[in-house]
Amino acid sequence: MGSNGGGTLKFLNRFDENELLNAYRVAVYSRTLDDRIINAQRQGIIGFHTPSAGHEIPQVAMGMLLEKDDIVINYYRDLTLLLFRGVPVENLLDHFLANSEDFSHGRNMPDHYNFREYGFYSVQSPVAMHLPFAVGAAYAKVMKKENGIVLSNTGDGGTSTGDFHAALNFASVWKMPIMFVIENNGYAISLPTSEQTKAPIEKKGEAYGIPGISFDGNDIFSALEGFIKAFEYVRTQRSPILVEARIYRMGPHSTSDDPKKYRKDEIVPGSSDDPLVKFKEKLKSLGILNEEFDNEIKKWATEDIERKLEERMKIPPPSKETIIYDVYENPTWIQEEERREWL
Amino acid sequence: MDTRRRKEGMAMRQLNMVQALNEALDIILNTDPYSLLLGEDIGRDGGVFRVTDGLLQKYGKERVIDTPLNELGIVGTAIGMAAYGLRPIAEIQFQDFIFPAFDQIVNQAAKIRYRSGGKFNAPVIIRAPYGGGIKGGLYHSQSGESYFVHTPGLYVLTPSNPYDAKGLLLAAHKLNDPVIFLEPKRLYRSIKSDVPEGEYTIPVGKAKKLREGDKITIITYGSMVPTVLNVVDKNNLDADVMDLITLLPMDLDSIISSVKKTGRVVIVHEAPRTLGVGAEISALISERAIEYLYAPIFRVTGFDTPFPYANEEHYLPDEDRILKYVRKSLEY
Numbered sequence: 325m326g327s328n329g330g331g332t333l334k335f336l337n338r339f340d341e342n343e344l345l346n347a348y349r350v351a352v353y354s355r356t357l358d359d360r361i362i363n364a365q366r367q368g369i370i371g372f373h374t375p376s377a378g379h380e381i382p383q384v385a386m387g388m389l390l391e392k393d394d395i396v397i398n399y400y401r402d403l404t405l406l407l408f409r410g411v412p413v414e415n416l417l418d419h420f421l422a423n424s425e426d427f428s429h430g431r432n433m434p435d436h437y438n439f440r441e442y443g444f445y446s447v448q449s450p451v452a453m454h455l456p457f458a459v460g461a462a463y464a465k466v467m468k469k470e471n472g473i474v475l476s477n478t479g480d481g482g483t484s485t486g487d488f489h490a491a492l493n494f495a496s497v498w499k500m501p502i503m504f505v506i507e508n509n510g511y512a513i514s515l516p517t518s519e520q521t522k523a524p525i526e527k528k529g530e531a532y533g534i535p536g537i538s539f540d541g542n543d544i545f546s547a548l549e550g551f552i553k554a555f556e557y558v559r560t561q562r563s564p565i566l567v568e569a570r571i572y573r574m575g576p577h578s579t580s581d582d583p584k585k586y587r588k589d590e591i592v593p594g595s596s597d598d599p600l601v602k603f604k605e606k607l608k609s610l611g612i613l614n615e616e617f618d619n620e621i622k623k624w625a626t627e628d629i630e631r632k633l634e635e636r637m638k639i640p641p642p643s644k645e646t647i648i649y650d651v652y653e654n655p656t657w658i659q660e661e662e663r664r665e666w667l
Numbered sequence: 668m669d670t671r672r673r674k675e676g677m678a679m680r681q682l683n684m685v686q687a688l689n690e691a692l693d694i695i696l697n698t699d700p701y702s703l704l705l706g707e708d709i710g711r712d713g714g715v716f717r718v719t720d721g722l723l724q725k726y727g728k729e730r731v732i733d734t735p736l737n738e739l740g741i742v743g744t745a746i747g748m749a750a751y752g753l754r755p756i757a758e759i760q761f762q763d764f765i766f767p768a769f770d771q772i773v774n775q776a777a778k779i780r781y782r783s784g785g786k787f788n789a790p791v792i793i794r795a796p797y798g799g800g801i802k803g804g805l806y807h808s809q810s811g812e813s814y815f816v817h818t819p820g821l822y823v824l825t826p827s828n829p830y831d832a833k834g835l836l837l838a839a840h841k842l843n844d845p846v847i848f849l850e851p852k853r854l855y856r857s858i859k860s861d862v863p864e865g866e867y868t869i870p871v872g873k874a875k876k877l878r879e880g881d882k883i884t885i886i887t888y889g890s891m892v893p894t895v896l897n898v899v900d901k902n903n904l905d906a907d908v909m910d911l912i913t914l915l916p917m918d919l920d921s922i923i924s925s926v927k928k929t930g931r932v933v934i935v936h937e938a939p940r941t942l943g944v945g946a947e948i949s950a951l952i953s954e955r956a957i958e959y960l961y962a963p964i965f966r967v968t969g970f971d972t973p974f975p976y977a978n979e980e981h982y983l984p985d986e987d988r989i990l991k992y993v994r995k996s997l998e999y
């Protein structure tokens with residue numbers, strides 16, 4: 325689903341109508357997929373999900389500005405970005421279903437993606453642990469004289485970890501071409517950002533010598549404008565930057581969470597404040613989209629996902645001996661013996 | 668099999684462990700353009716134990732990095748480097764300070780290959796001086812090998828002499844999985860051995876039999892090796908002495924075949940007894956060779972206390988304590 329270019333660069337001197345429309349289609353597809361996976365979880369088809377609803381806008385904006393050689397070291401709530409960079413829905417479904425076609429043999433909980441072919445690293449659970457890793461990946465890129473930069477995303481809760489602070493400091497001391505993006509959705513499970521930190525997130529880089537930028541991530545043009553500046557900075561200065569995209573987590577933290585216990589929803593999906601609805605209205609006012617076409621996109625997304633889900637559900641689970649593999653390059657006698665005695 | 672060829676002209680020198688490790692690092696940096704070192708004070712200062720002495724001057728600061736003081740940062744970034752094609756060797760100044768990086772080691776390095784279905788791996792070596800005997804008190808003396816031996820996905824290696832140290836580090840560099848390389852700091856300069864110039868490797872996963880005997884098997888590793896050898900030699904013990912060298916995965920076959928021959932086992936290590944490496948060895952033997960035993964398996968270890976400053980010579984298993992349990996086993 326990458327952008328297809330063409331036309332005149334009307335928007336922010338950078339994007340044409342098709343690119344904006346493509347971003348919207350990916351965002352709609354992502355929301356539709358999110359909703360379907362939540363349903364599938366309720367039906368007992370899929371075990372778990374951390375929905376990305378509310379995160380679509382900054383993620384398509386990043387997608388529009390990423391280049392082929394850039395490495396993305398993301399976290400579990402970046403579904404839209406995976407779709408934008410071309411991860412096939414079939415592969416995503418295999419991952420959610422943890423079936424035998426899943427690249428990691430169903431070893432991971434849903435949302436712990438492994439799509440190296442599409443320029444991503446592998447997602448772990450411990451929050452923000454991948455940030456120092458991302459600095460090391462950038463170091464490898466620089467030392468091997470490769471093109472591109474590293475983009476590393478995490479949540480607002482992640483900014484409280486030691487990993488975050490270590491990563492910022494190392495990135496700055498080593499002057500690495502890396503962009504840290506905080507997808508500040510207002511909550512870390514139940515903890516509001518106001519109790520996560522008393523300092524503005526974009527300022528957290530300053531003490532390490534890293535500039536920060538913050539913008540309304542619910543609005544496509546403000547997100548694009550912010551990210552254009554940030555990408556340009558990292559690409560030209562080959563130095564780190566800290567980006568805060570202010571958004572709102574519209575769903576529960578995960579399918580195991582009930583946000584009614586700790587908050588009143590401020591933005592209701594489908595309402596006029598829903599960033600996806602605002603995106604649609606903007607495209608309509610620009611004459612790029614009309615209701616009819618919008619309905620077509622949504623119908624296509626729903627049907628496409630339904631058909632593919634049905635198809636992928638037929639795939640059997642991974643064989644049980646896949647438990648034993650990939651601990652080391654070659655199993656040691658310990659794994660070999662455990663396999664022999666078990667099977 | 669050691670790959671060392673006793674070629675004509677391959678010079679042997681008497682080196683200490685620090686010099687031997689320094690040579691191994693020099694060879695790695697010289698032959699592998701993607702290798703690099705990182706850690707605290709390893710560049711200008713050459714490391715607080717001087718293991719990296721002179722390497723900054725030779726290879727430059729892109730490949731010998733004096734890092735900020737943050738172990739999770741050192742190890743976390745090293746894993747990222749490794750996953751994206753470099754061969755980093757991180758130094759943790761003292762193993763006692765590795766714990767901020769524990770999460771990175773256990774939850775990132777050790778699990779990358781598994782969770783990515785083999786698409787990523789992390790060939791990172793984490794070197795750490797460990798153990799007591801230098802008057803380091805609670806926080807410069809610990810032997811934390813068990814924490815790592817309990818983690819599938821890691822290799823845990825520890826040499827006991829200069830020759831093995833060089834060959835083992837060169838072998839670790841050829842592995843495509845993360846390695847915890849524990850250096851017994853008490854032995855850094857206290858012993859010298861013949862070390863050949865150039866490259867050779869010590870096999871990973873193989874123990875070495877340092878003395879051959881029929882009456883008892885003494886299993887040890889790292890810093891306790893010289894003490895055990897003293898006990899055996901001074902008392903003319905008819906003992907198999909096994910230096911494990913690799914703690915994960917342990918050389919099961921050598922342990923079991925020795926135990927089947929002698930029927931008596933004493934395990935010696937510096938780390939506390941509870942769930943120490945000795946516990947695993949003891950369990951492996953009782954599962955596979957219990958009917959060969961004439962005596963219970965005894966463990967001679969550091970006490971289950973933090974590591975004391977003033978009384979460290981009593982905390983560490985000494986010759987008397989080892990001999991006491993050897994006799995207890997022999998007389999059982």
Ligand SMILES: Cc1ncc(C[n+]2csc(CCOP(=O)(O)OP(=O)(O)O)c2C)c(N)n1
Pocket residue numbers: 401449450451478479480481482483509511512513573577
């Ligand atoms: C180190 C660590 N502590 C706790 C958890 C459990 N946990 C998972 S997600 C989460 C909240 C993360 O919030 P945030 O960083 O804001 O990301 P968001 O989920 O809001 O996108 C917590 C506490 C964890 N995964 N890792």
Ligand SMILES: [Mg+2]
Pocket residue numbers: 479480481507508509510511512513
């Ligand atoms: Mg959050």
